[in-house]
Amino acid sequence: MSEISIKTPSFNHLSAADLDLIYAPSEDTFLLIDALEKDLKEIFKLEPCICLEIGVGSGVVITALGSALGPSSLYFGTDVNEFACKKAEETAHLNGVTLKTFCCNFVDSVPDSVKGSIDVLIFNPPYVVTESDEILSSPLASAWAGGEKGREVIDKLFPSLSSILSPRGVFYLLLEKNNKPKEVSSILEQFGIFKSQAVIDNGHGKKNCRV
Amino acid sequence: MKTLLQLSNIFHDRINTIKSIRNMKLITHNMLTSNALKTVKEGYPLQIYVDEVKQVDVDFQQQFITKTVSKLNWKALLFGAKCIGHSEGLPETLPENWESNDELLKKLHHVLLEIEVITGSLECPETKRRFPISNGIPNMLLNEDEV
Numbered sequence: 001m002s003e004i005s006i007k008t009p010s011f012n013h014l015s016a017a018d019l020d021l022i023y024a025p026s027e028d029t030f031l032l033i034d035a036l037e038k039d040l041k042e043i044f045k046l047e048p049c050i051c052l053e054i055g056v057g058s059g060v061v062i063t064a065l066g067s068a069l070g071p072s073s074l075y076f077g078t079d080v081n082e083f084a085c086k087k088a089e090e091t092a093h094l095n096g097v098t099l100k101t102f103c104c105n106f107v108d109s110v111p112d113s114v115k116g117s118i119d120v121l122i123f124n125p126p127y128v129v130t131e132s133d134e135i136l137s138s139p140l141a142s143a144w145a146g147g148e149k150g151r152e153v154i155d156k157l158f159p160s161l162s163s164i165l166s167p168r169g170v171f172y173l174l175l176e177k178n179n180k181p182k183e184v185s186s187i188l189e190q191f192g193i194f195k196s197q198a199v200i201d202n203g204h205g206k207k208n209c210r211v
Numbered sequence: 212m213k214t215l216l217q218l219s220n221i222f223h224d225r226i227n228t229i230k231s232i233r234n235m236k237l238i239t240h241n242m243l244t245s246n247a248l249k250t251v252k253e254g255y256p257l258q259i260y261v262d263e264v265k266q267v268d269v270d271f272q273q274q275f276i277t278k279t280v281s282k283l284n285w286k287a288l289l290f291g292a293k294c295i296g297h298s299e300g301l302p303e304t305l306p307e308n309w310e311s312n313d314e315l316l317k318k319l320h321h322v323l324l325e326i327e328v329i330t331g332s333l334e335c336p337e338t339k340r341r342f343p344i345s346n347g348i349p350n351m352l353l354n355e356d357e358v
Contacts, residue, residue: 049282071275074282076242085348089233098324100239102349104247109351111244111255113284 004044006037009063009095014087022084023057023143032124032174033064035199039170040068046168048119052076054106054157057143059088059099061122066097073119077101078109080142106157107164115164124174125154150179155187162192172199234265234327234347240291241283243349245335245342248357254335256287257342259294263330269320276320277310288323297322 011025023029036043048069053062056077066075077088077099085101092099107115126135126143127150134145135152146153154173165171175181185196245254280288285305292298300318309315332341333349340357343350 049278071272072278074238074279076239080352082346082348082350086346089347093233100233100236100242102235102239102243102351104351105353108247108353109243109245111242111246111284114242117282 004037004040004068006033006040006064006068008033009060009067009091009097011058011060011091013090013094014058018083018087021139022081022087023140025058025060028124028174029058029060031200032061032122032172035172035174036061036065036068036122038199039172043069043120043170046119046170048073050074050076050114050118050166051120051122052078052107052110052118053122053124054078055080055123055125055143056088056099056101057081057084057124059084059091059101061124062088062099063092063095063097065120065122066092066099067095071098075099078104078107080105080136081139083139084143106160110164112163115160117166118164119166119169121161121165121169121171123154123157123172125157126150127154127174127176127179129178146179150176151184154179154184158187158191161188234329235344235349236327237288237291237295237323238279238283239349240333241287243333243351245333245338245340245351247351247353248335248338248340251335251337254337256284256290256336257333258336259291259328259331259333260341261295261328261331263328264295265327265329267325267327269324271317271320273316276316276323279323280305280309280316280319283323292322295326295328297326 051065051073056062056079059077062075062077075097079085082103085103088101089099126146128144128146129150130145130147132147132152134141135147136142175184188196240259243257245251245257289298289301292301327347328344329347331344334341
């Protein structure tokens with residue numbers, strides 16, 4: 001069977017000044033897109049209705065998924081950075097994807113009734129190991145500074161994860177080895193019945209967690 | 212460590228210089244609650260206050276609008292439509308044969324996708340706490356003492 005590919009969205013509209021304030025599409029961004037591409041057939045089979053990216057940033061990842069899956073799903077993005085929300089919508093729009101964003105922490109402002117119906121959840125978290133006080137220390141730092149083990153932000157999401165995903169939902173989380181991915185897997189198991197597997201592992205490594 | 216809200220204010224000046232492309236639609240309103248506020252139970256649906264609104268043309272795609280409506284909370288949709296003055300012709304409940312009702316689908320397409328709020332606010336029905344919509348993006352961030 002031929003592999004289905006995902007087109008990398010264009011993001012020429014992002015100026016150098018923009019990239020001072022939002023996380024520029026980088027190696028890990030494309031790695032996450034690669035992981036989605038690798039799983040695309042599985043994702044298609046889910047017939048997802050709602051796809052949401054936490055920390056949407058430039059919007060490149062969810063736009064890539066949106067252009068591959070088409071308008072049969074709704075696409076949403078959240079970010080604590082209002083400017084990123086705006087830019088992400090622009091990225092999606094320029095690539096023919098309808099993405100709606102709103103500014104909030106994780107998915108805190110999404111009603112419980114909707115939370116349980118997210119079929120594809122994506123998160124390229126702030127995972128870099130830093131001092132705790134670097135988290136949210138500047139606009140751009142909110143995109144990468146992860147505190148101890150690079151996990152201080154990530155770990156806050158886990159307890160609510162099983163109530164966010166739909167029964168068939170999948171969660172794509174990008175991690176690197178300093179985040180102790182194995183430890184993350186066992187934490188996830190504590191909070192639900194997640195089966196997690198690395199989709200791509202290249203030292204950066206990524207986890208794909210299924211309910 | 213800065214609070215999320217402080218951080219968000221840093222972005223504000225920057226955003227004001229951007230020409231907006233897309234703004235808040237009723238689809239987004241359907242996805243938002245204020246129940247992250249500590250005393251709030253439901254916080255849904257939020258009241259919409261509009262300062263600046265615009266109409267855009269979006270191609271009608273029946274499959275998309277049908278799928279979208281099936282995922283949305285009808286009461287909240289109707290409430291949102293009333294807030295922005297576009298509820299005329301929308302029934303109190305979604306009729307049984309709505310998927311094949313072209314007229315209704317086109318109306319829903321219009322109200323969900325073609326009406327955009329650029330500036331305004333969303334108000335928590337319980338605490339009356341307001342969340343700003345500026346440059347088309349609703350900002351639901353809370354202060355640390357509100358959580």
